[in-house]
Amino acid sequence: MNRYSRGRGFTLVELLVVIAIIGTLVALLLPAVQGAREAARKASCQNNLHNLTLAVTQYHDNNGSLPSGWIVNMDPTNPQQMLANSEAWGWAALLLPYLDQRNLHKDLAVTSRYRLQEVLTGKNSNAQLDISNNPGAISVIQGLVSTPLKLFMCPSDTGFQGRGQVDSTRAFTGAGASSGVGLGFAEGVSNYVGVAGHRRVTGMLPNTGVFYGNSYVRMADIPDGLSNTAIIGERDTQFCHSGAWIGTQNSLNLDSLDVSMVTGFGHPRLNAPPDPQYGTQHALGCGEGFSSLHVGGAQFAFADGSVRYMTNGINYAYVNTATQPNVNSGTPCTATTGQYANDHRDMRNGVYQRMLNRSDKLPPGDLQ
Helix, strand or coil, rough: CCCCCCCCCCHHHHHHHHHHHHHHHHHHHHHHHHHHHHHHHHHHHHHHHHHHHHHHHHHHHHHCCCCCCCCCCCCCCCCECCCCCCCCCEEHHHHHHHHHHHHHHHHHHCCCCCHHHHHHHHHHCCCCCCCCCHHHHHHHHHHHHHCHHHHHCCCCCCCCCCECEEEEHCCCCCHHHHHHCCCCEEEEEEEEEEEEECCCCCHHHHHCCCCEECCCCCCHHCCHHHHHHEEEECCCCCCCCCCCCCECCCCCCCCCCCCCHHHEEEECCCCCCCCCCCCCCCCHHCCCHHCCCCCCCEEEEEECCCCEEEEECCCCCCCCCCCCCHHCCCCCCCCCCCCCCHHHHCCCCCHHHHHHHCCCCCCCCCCC
């Protein structure tokens, strides 16, 4: 009798068991991989904020103060009159030389000599800058203003338009854009906005944070302690319309193109959910506060250079003692409606509100 051996293969049941085991392992490993990726993105975002605080410190050392939240444009024919609907430089544009962007700072002429509106039109009142008849030069300016800078983009955020431009609701349409580089063009996005403080104010009205109109805040002007005072926070693009590193369209009015393009204040809750009732043009709209696409919170940079993660559950209580119309109604405070009230020093304010003020003289609470 001839004897021979036959190789034994896998049965169908064995193959199915192996496939099931592999599927289970993948299902178990995938969240870990995604978590590791998000942790890396979050660390990169933290590094961006840290670099921004270093730049703020260098600016302070060289200029004697932190950069202004935004530069208020004055009418050249009437130096006492502020210009409305006029694009203005923001604090981040003033920091460009300290962020390895000296050439961009120079090409945009980010100096006290030129208003952003003048740069966008290619012409100023003194005829020192006149490229208004050169469409090619105007196109170059538009490209510079729209430049995406990774330092201002949180890797966890995925709502950028184009190569990294602001939400279309915040595309410049002011006097400079409409008569210069074209109506409604988008600026380079920024996921990082300065802390304005407790009040919803525009123009040159003072606020309780470190960034507001023509502000000149020194480290010595932060008596609450550098480690207790947040100066920069996150804002996402997907839900809360982010901001722009270049500046603001209109520093006199409050809407989606205003000072909330470069700063946030303490009334909207951290990561407040988008609400059609408020949108971005209201004191409770998250487009005027702080948010992120990190799970459960957002990161803030503090005046001492540290960066800390704040959870959505941070103690929140906003006190406003101004008379109506006021912050609670979505109308900006003025000198006659309580903007000078010391409501930021009210003990009833929450930990979240306290960390956004530089001089409330209240115990900071638990910022962990």
